[in-house]
Amino acid sequence: MSPWAAAVGHELRSAGRERLPQLLLMIFIGMSAASAFIGSAAKATVTEVYNSAAGQGLTNAANPFGNVPPLYYARNTVIYILLIGALLAIVIGVQSAMRDRRARTIDLVLTRLLSPAGYLGAKMTGIGLGLLAVLGASALISVVCISAVTGSIPAPDQLLRLLALFGVAWLFLLFFVALGTLSGLHASSYTTALLVPIVIWSVIIFVLPLLGTAAHPVSLLNPVTPPAAPLTGIFALTGSLTGPLSLGEQFKHVAAILLKDPQATGTMTGGITVILAFLAAGISAVVLTGRTSMRKELHD
Amino acid sequence: MTDMAIETSALAKTYGSKQALEALSLEVPRGEIFGLLGHNGAGKTTTVNILTTLLPASSGTARIAGHDVTTGADRVRRSIGYLPENVHFYDNLTLTENLTFFARLSGVPDPAARIAAALEAVDFTGHGQEKMSSFSKGMRQRAGIAQAILHEPAVLFLDEPTSGLDPQGVAKLREIIISLNQSLGMTVFMNTHLLAEVTKTCTSIGILSSGRLIYQNSVAATLGAFPDQASLEDIYLHIEAGTPS
Numbered sequence: 001m002s003p004w005a006a007a008v009g010h011e012l013r014s015a016g017r018e019r020l021p022q023l024l025l026m027i028f029i030g031m032s033a034a035s036a037f038i039g040s041a042a043k044a045t046v047t048e049v050y051n052s053a054a055g056q057g058l059t060n061a062a063n064p065f066g067n068v069p070p071l072y073y074a075r076n077t078v079i080y081i082l083l084i085g086a087l088l089a090i091v092i093g094v095q096s097a098m099r100d101r102r103a104r105t106i107d108l109v110l111t112r113l114l115s116p117a118g119y120l121g122a123k124m125t126g127i128g129l130g131l132l133a134v135l136g137a138s139a140l141i142s143v144v145c146i147s148a149v150t151g152s153i154p155a156p157d158q159l160l161r162l163l164a165l166f167g168v169a170w171l172f173l174l175f176f177v178a179l180g181t182l183s184g185l186h187a188s189s190y191t192t193a194l195l196v197p198i199v200i201w202s203v204i205i206f207v208l209p210l211l212g213t214a215a216h217p218v219s220l221l222n223p224v225t226p227p228a229a230p231l232t233g234i235f236a237l238t239g240s241l242t243g244p245l246s247l248g249e250q251f252k253h254v255a256a257i258l259l260k261d262p263q264a265t266g267t268m269t270g271g272i273t274v275i276l277a278f279l280a281a282g283i284s285a286v287v288l289t290g291r292t293s294m295r296k297e298l299h300d
Numbered sequence: 301m302t303d304m305a306i307e308t309s310a311l312a313k314t315y316g317s318k319q320a321l322e323a324l325s326l327e328v329p330r331g332e333i334f335g336l337l338g339h340n341g342a343g344k345t346t347t348v349n350i351l352t353t354l355l356p357a358s359s360g361t362a363r364i365a366g367h368d369v370t371t372g373a374d375r376v377r378r379s380i381g382y383l384p385e386n387v388h389f390y391d392n393l394t395l396t397e398n399l400t401f402f403a404r405l406s407g408v409p410d411p412a413a414r415i416a417a418a419l420e421a422v423d424f425t426g427h428g429q430e431k432m433s434s435f436s437k438g439m440r441q442r443a444g445i446a447q448a449i450l451h452e453p454a455v456l457f458l459d460e461p462t463s464g465l466d467p468q469g470v471a472k473l474r475e476i477i478i479s480l481n482q483s484l485g486m487t488v489f490m491n492t493h494l495l496a497e498v499t500k501t502c503t504s505i506g507i508l509s510s511g512r513l514i515y516q517n518s519v520a521a522t523l524g525a526f527p528d529q530a531s532l533e534d535i536y537l538h539i540e541a542g543t544p545s
Contacts, residue, residue, distance in 0.1 A: 003404060005404075006404030014392070014393075105390060108382070108387075108447060109405060111353065111354060111380065112405035112406050113405060113406060113407050291355075295354065
C-alpha cells in the first residue's frame with residue numbers, strides 16, 4: 001500500500017470512529033428517508049382539501065397533485081443537503097483537520113514520505129470517498145422510499161436523474177468539506193474552526209440570495225423553486241453581483257432541473273460551473289496549505 | 301557514500317528579527333550517538349526541526365546521510381527516524397494501528413513484520429492491541445521510538461527523549477538507544493538537558509549557546525580535556541560561562 005493510499009485509509013477509519021459526524025450522518029440519512037414520506041403526506045393533505053373543495057363545487061380545476069412524478073418526492077432532500085448535509089460536511093472537514101492538530105501527530109506525518117499537499121489531498125480523497133458512500137446510501141434509501149410511496153420503482157431515466165442529483169450534491173458538499181478542513185487547518189481553536197465555516201455557510205446559503213433577490217428568508221427554504229430575481233433597482237444590481245456566488249441557489253437550480261420541477265427554466269451549465277469553481281477553489285486552498293501552517297499549535 | 305551521517309555548513313535560522321541559529325557547522329560521523337546540549341532557547345529544537353525537514357533553514361546547508369535537506373528532502377525522510385520531545389499518537393487507535401499507519405506512510409512494504417521487530421527492539425511486545433490513551437509517558441516514549449525505527453532509518457533524531465521520565469524509564473530508554481546504535485548501527489542525534497545521561501549514553505557532544513555551536517568533541521576527549529572539572533555538568537557550565545553571549 002502506498003503512503004497516499006495509507007493516508008486515505010487512515011482518514012476513512014478515523015472519521016468512521018468519531019461521534020459527532022456519526023450523529024449528523026444518522027440525521028441526514030433519516031431525513032433523506034423521511035423526505036419521500038413528507039412529500040407523500042403533503043400530497044395526501046392537498047388532495048384531501050382538493051376533494052373536499054371539489055365535492056362542494058368550489059373548483060373544477062384539475063387536482064394539482066393529481067399526477068405528480070415520482071421525482072417530486074425527492075424535492076425535500078435538496079433542502080436537507082443544503083442544510084444538514086452542508087453542516088455535516090463542515091463538521092467532517094473541521095474534525096479531519098483537527099484530528100492531527102489535537103493529537104499533535106503532524107510532525108510524525110511530515111517527517112515521512114508524503115508531502116503536505118499529498119497528505120492533505122489524501123485526506124480530502126478519504127473524506128470524499130466516505131461522503132460518496134453516505135450519499136450512495138441516501139440515494140438508495142430515497143429510491144426505496146419513493147418506491148414505497150408510489151407503489152412502483154421509478155423508471156430508469158428517473159433513477160438516473162436521482163443519481164445525478166446525489167452526484168451534484170457530492171460536488172456541492174465537498175466544497176463545504178474543503179471549507180471545514182481549511183478552517184480546521186488555520187484556526188487557533190476548535191470553536192473558531194467550527195464557527196468560521198458555519199458563518200460562511202450561512203452567508204452563502206442565506207445572505208447572498210437575500211442580497212440578490214430581496215426574497216423572504218423562508219422562501220429560501222423552498223426546496224427547488226428559485227426566488228424571483230428583480231429586474232430593476234438596487235437588487236437587480238446586487239443580484240448580478242451575488243448571484244453567481246449564491247452557491248446554495250445554484251445547487252437548488254440544478255436540482256430543480258434534475259428533478260423536473262415545472263417552474264425551473266434554463267440549463268444546468270451555469271450552476272454546475274459555479275459549484276465546480278467553488279470546489280476547485282476550496283480544494284486548491286486546502287492542498288496548498290504549507291508545512292508551517294500545518295504545524296501551528298492549537299490553543300484549546 | 302559519505303562517512304558523515306550529519307553535516308551542516310553555516311546553517312542559520314531567523315524568526316523575524318530573532319536569530320535562533322547562527323552559522324552552525326557540524327559533522328557527526330556514522331555510528332555516533334551525538335548529544336546536542338544547550339540552555340533553553342539555545343536553538344536545539346530548531347536544529348532538529350531543520351535536520352528533519354520540518355523547518356526550512358534561512359541560509360546554509362545541511363546533509364543527512366549524504367542527502368541535502370532542501371533539495372533531497374524525500375531521500376532525507378527515508379533516512380531518518382524522529383521522536384519529538386512530546387510524542388503523541390492518535391489516542392483512539394491502538395498502538396498497532398498507529399504504527400501500521402506510520403509504517404505505511406514511510407513506504408514499509410510489510411508493516412506487520414517491521415512493527416513486531418520495532419516493538420521487540422524497544423522491549424515493548426504485547427502492547428500492540430492497547431489503545432494509546434491508556435499509555436503512560438514512559439510507554440509513549442518507547443512507542444515513539446518504535447514508530448521512529450519502523451523503516452530502519454540510518455539516523456535517529458531524538459528531541460529530549462528522557463524528558464519527564466522516572467529513573468527507571470530513563471534507564472530503560474538509555475538501554476534502548478545504545479542497543480539501537482550498537483545492534484542496528486543507527487546514528488543517534490539527541491537533544492538533551494540531562495547531562496548525567498549524556499555521559500552514559502553519548503559518544504560525542506556539541507554545545508549550542510544562543511544559536512551558536514561553541515563546542516564539539518567526543519565525550520571521552522571532553523572528560524579528559526577538563527581534568528579539574530568533576531563532571532560533564534561542570535564542564536558544560538565552564539564552557540558556557542566562557543562564551544560571550
